[in-house]
Amino acid sequence: MRKGMFFGGRGRAALLLLPIILVLCLTSNSNILPVAEAIWLTIPSSGTKCVSEEIQSNVVVLADYYVIDEKNPDHIPTISARVTSPFGNNLHHNENSTHGQFAFTTSESGNYLACFWKDGSHQQEAELTLGIDWKIGIAAKDWESVAKKEKIEGVELVLRRLQGTVEAIHGNLIYLRDREAEMREVSEITNARVAWFSIMSLGVCITVSAVQLWYLKRYFVKKKLI
Numbered sequence: 001m002r003k004g005m006f007f008g009g010r011g012r013a014a015l016l017l018l019p020i021i022l023v024l025c026l027t028s029n030s031n032i033l034p035v036a037e038a039i040w041l042t043i044p045s046s047g048t049k050c051v052s053e054e055i056q057s058n059v060v061v062l063a064d065y066y067v068i069d070e071k072n073p074d075h076i077p078t079i080s081a082r083v084t085s086p087f088g089n090n091l092h093h094n095e096n097s098t099h100g101q102f103a104f105t106t107s108e109s110g111n112y113l114a115c116f117w118k119d120g121s122h123q124q125e126a127e128l129t130l131g132i133d134w135k136i137g138i139a140a141k142d143w144e145s146v147a148k149k150e151k152i153e154g155v156e157l158v159l160r161r162l163q164g165t166v167e168a169i170h171g172n173l174i175y176l177r178d179r180e181a182e183m184r185e186v187s188e189i190t191n192a193r194v195a196w197f198s199i200m201s202l203g204v205c206i207t208v209s210a211v212q213l214w215y216l217k218r219y220f221v222k223k224k225l226i
Contacts, residue, residue, distance in 0.1 A: 039132040043079065043116055050115040055136060056175040059106045062140040065116070066099035068129045077128055078119045086110025095119065103140075109175070138168040 043049045055061065069076045076098045083092035083102050086109070092102035096119055106112065116130055141164065147157050 039134055041116065041130045041132065042127055043118055043130055044127050045118065048115050048117040049130075050113055051132065051134075052111045052113045053134070053136065054109075054111050055106050056109045056172070057106050059137050060103070060140045061106060061112070062101075062103045062135045063114070064099070064101045064133045066131050068131055079116050079128075079130065080119055081114065081116050083112065083114045085112060138164045 039051060041049050041051065065081065067076050067079055078096045078098055080095040081092065081097075081100055081102075082090065082094075083104075085091055085107070091104050091112075092100075092114075094100045094102075102114075114132075118128065138161075147153055152160060
C-alpha cells in the first residue's frame with residue numbers, strides 16, 4: 001500500500017511538472033528564456049570587436065572573458081575591455097589583462113555593449129581569440145548558494161529553479177509585449193505623419209497647378225491670343 005502511495009505521489013508530481021517542462025521545451029530555442037551563452041570572438045590586430053545584447057531592466061548580468069593563445073600560452077597578449085549601457089554609461093573598464101569579469105544589474109532596457117581590443121604594445125601581433133561566458137537573468141543565479149542558505153535539495157530545489165525560470169519567461173513576455181506596444185505606437189504615429197505629408201503635398205501640387213493655369217490664362221488674354 002505504501003509503495004502504491006509513493007508511486008502515486010511521484011505520478012502526481014510528474015503531472016504537475018509536465019506543463020512546466022513543456023513550456024521550457026517550447027521556449028528553449030527562442031529569446032524568451034534567458035540562458036548562459038558561450039561566445040568566441042576573434043580580435044583583429046588593430047581595431048575593436050564588440051558584442052551586444054538587448055536586455056530589459058532589473059536583470060542580473062554576469063560574464064567572464066579570457067584570452068586564448070594556443071600557439072604561445074606562456075606569452076599571452078593583453079587586451080582592454082569596456083562595457084557600456086544603452087545610455088553610454090561605463091559599467092566596466094579593464095586594461096592590460098588576459099582575463100576579467102564583470103557583473104551588474106541593468107537599470108534601463110536596451111542594448112548593452114561589450115567591446116574588446118588589443119593593447120598598444122601588442123597591436124602589431126596577429127589576431128587573437130577571446131572567450132566570453134555570458135550569463136543573463138536566471139542563468140546567472142548561484143543555485144548552490146541558494147540551496148545551502150535555504151536548506152533545500154532534491155525535488156524542492158528543482159521546483160525552485162523551475163519557478164525562477166517560469167518567472168523569468170513571464171517577465172520577458174511582458175517586456176516583449178511592452179516593446180511591441182511601443183513599436184506599434186511609433187508605427188501608427190509615423191503612418192499618420194506620412195498621411196498628413198501626402199495630403200499637404202497634394203494640396204501644394206493642386207495650388208501650384210491652379211496658379212500656373214491662372215497665370216497662363218492671364219498671359220494669353222493679355223496677348224489677345226484667346
